[in-house]
Amino acid sequence: MNALLIAHNTFREAVRDRVLAGLVVAGFALLALTRIASPLAMGEDLRLTVDLGLSGITWLGMIVVLMVGSSLVAKEIDRRTIFNLLSRPLPRSVYLFGKWAGLAGALSLVALVLAAALGAVVLLMGHAEYLPSIAQAAYLACLELAVVTSLAVLFSALSTPVLSALYTLGLFLAGQWCEDLRRFATQAPEGLRTLLETVANLLPNLPLFDIRTIAAGAQTTSPEHLALATVYAALYSGCVLLLGSAAFESRDFK
C-alpha cells in the first residue's frame, strides 16, 4: 500500500516536471522530422519513420532516466524531504520500490504517448499492418526503461546524481553489447571465458528488448519472446532493487 503511495507521488512529480513534457514535444518533433526527411529515404520512408520513432521512445526515455532517475533518491536526501517519509512506518525497501515503480510508470506513459503518435502517423500513411509491431516494440521499450530505471534508483540511493548518471549510462551502453561480449567469450581462453560470461550475465541483457529492426519491417515477435522479456525485466529489476535496499538499509541520513 505504502509502495503505491510513494509510486503515485513519484509519478506525480515526474509528470509535473517540465523535463517530461519537453521530451514528449521532442518526440513529436522527431516524428515530424522523419516525415520532412522522407524524400531522402529513397522509398524507405515508412521504415525510417517506424525505426526512428521507436528509437526515439528508447533514447528519449533514457534521457528522462538520466535526468530524473539518477537524482531520484539523491535529490530527496539532499533536500531532506526524505526525513518526512522515513520517519514514518515506511520500510526503506518499500520506499525504493515505490520510487522505481513511479518513475517506470511515468516513462511508460511517455512511451505510450509517443507510440500512439507514431501509430497515428503510420495510420495516416495508410499502413495499419504496422500497428501490432509498434505496440510490441513500445511494450519492450517500456520493459527496457524499467530495467535501466532500477539501475538508476540503485545508484541514486548510494551515490551523487552525477556519478549515478554516469554509472547508469555506462551500464546501459554495456548492456547493449552484452550479446557481443557473450559471443567474444566463446572464442576466449578458458579462464577469461568464465570471467566474460559472468560479466555478460551480470549486465542487463538489453538486446532482448530490441525488436526495432523487425518492427520496421512490419513483423512481430513471438508471445514467448514477450513473456521471456517480461519475466527477465521483473527478475532483473527485482534483484537490482533488492541489492539497493540492502545497501540503503544501513545508510545514515545526517
Add this chain to the structure above:
Amino acid sequence: MAVRTVGLTKEYRHPWTMKVTPGLTDVSFEVRRGEIFGYLGPNGAGKTTTLKILTGLLKPTRGRAWMLGTPVEEVSSRRRLGFLPEQPYFYDYLNGVEYLEFVARLSGLGGREAGEAARRWLGRVGLGDRARLVLRKYSKGMLQRLGLAAAMVHEPELLILDEPMSGLDPFGRRDVRDLILEQNERGATVMLSSHILPDVEALCDRVAIVLRGRLERTATVGELVEGGTPRIELRVAGTPVVELPATLQGVLERRTSGGDTVFTLHDPARQQEAIAWLVAQRLEIRSVTPVRGTLEDLFMAAAEGAAIHASVERRSA
C-alpha cells in the same frame, strides 16, 4: 515509558582518514508517557543526532532506544510517532492539502480519513486559505506550520519536534505553544528540542541538557530553577557617580538600564546592608526585586561548566 535510551552512542568515521568523531556518547534517559520533555543543548551538542536515531534516520554505533516500548530499529516503532525535523523541507510541486493527505496516508490513515484530516489540520495551523497553493510559494513560517501539521495530522501518541519554534514570529510561537499544550492535553507525549529557552520553561515538565554529545543533567524545570542562585535587583533613579563599598565588593554589580541604575546583589542575605548603603548615599530607590534563576542562566552555567571540564580534560591528556 514513551521513550527510553540506554547508552546511546553515535560515532562518525571519516571514509578516507578513518578518524572517528563522536556525535553522541553514552546517552541514557527516559521520557514518561504524557509529559512534555525538553531536550536542550547548543548547536552541535547532539540533540538532532539523538532525535534522528529515535526516528530511524541514523543508526546508533552502540546502545539501544525504544519508543512506546518498541525498539527504534523496528519500522513499527514509528507507527504512533509524529516527527518534525529541524527546518523541514517539502515537495514543492505539491500543494498543502496534497502534501498532508500524502503523509497522513503514509502514517496509516485511509484515503477519505486522510483527506478530511489534511483539510482540518491545514485550518488548525492557519493555512486553511492556502490549501491549494503550491508549497514553493509558501513562506518559511508557513512551511514550519505545515511541518507541524504533518507531524500531528494522524494524531500520534508520541510527538518528537526538533526546534518547533524555528522561523516563527511571536504570534506563530504562541500558536505553536498552544498547539503543543493541546496535543499534550489530548494525551500525547511530547519531546522537543529548542534554543528558545523561555518557551521550553513555559512548556516542559522536565528537561535534559546535552552538551558535547553527553547528557549533563535531567530534571524538572522547577528543580533546575530552584537549584539556581537567586539574586536581588535594586533599581535607583538616574545614573549617580558613587563608588561601590568595599564590604560589598564581589557581590554587588552595577549597570545602567533605561536611564536608571540597576544594582544586582548576588547574596540576598545582605539585602538590608545594600539598601542601607543606597540610603546613606541619598539615592532614590525605585524598586527592590528578587530575581530567581532562569532556565537560560542554568543552561549557560552548565555549558560553561562543560567547557571548563573539557578544557581540563584536554590539558591532562
